[in-house]
Amino acid sequence: MFFSLSESYQRKKDELFESAKNTPLTSQVTVSHSQQLDHFINHFQNKKDSEIYVIEMIDKQTLTLKLEGQLDLVTASQLDHFIQENKPHWLEVDKLYIDLLDLHFFDTSGIKSIVTFMEEMKKRSLSISLITTKRTFEILDIMGVTDIFNNYNDETFHTI
CATH class of the missing domain: 3.30.750.24 (STAS domain)
Known part of the structure; x- marks a missing residue:
């Protein structure tokens, strides 16, 4: 079974943008989502497809x-x-x-x-x-x- 990394990335990015719409960019929630997205990107850039x-x-x-x-x-x-x-x-x-x-x-x-x-x-x-x-x-x-x-x-x- 394979699952698209791009779909997972897109889902995470959408969460960040949705959060940013409703809260200031400097809020703890938005900063936390941004850090999660950064972690996700860094983690999966060097990772093979998960199975x-x-x-x-x-x-x-x-x-x-x-x-x-x-x-x-x-x-x-x-x-x-x-x-x-x-x-x-x-x-x-x-x-x-x-x-x-x-x-x-x-x-x-x-x-x-x-x-x-x-x-x-x-x-x-x-x-x-x-x-x-x-x-x-x-x-x-x-x-x-x-x-x-x-x-x-x-x-x-x-x-x-």
Whole structure:
């Protein structure tokens, strides 16, 4: 799956311009959007196209989603699309594993997709586990992702 970098750039640029219409150019919001846009440009000028592969495995009432590749601003929308398309097939699932072992890169926009999905599945009372490396767990912990499990009194990170 490929997603156009130019489309992502355009979306970010549109957000900046929309913000600039309604707020002064020196406002904290506009400056923040401008910095995000600068970061985005710098990050992707030297980066190859991002790719994410989602492998879905269902065994009885257990769903495993294995993510491979990069999960970032570019590929997060692909993951969101995959989830929305396949969610109707997962109504009988009562356990969810999200396997991040082969995720080679992720950023906050990518992880937001996972967190949003986990929160939605928690509302359905699913048991959710993330399968990560110790290093990935530590990064997710710094990002605050582990808090979603603490909110539900769930100790379901499996680290390797």
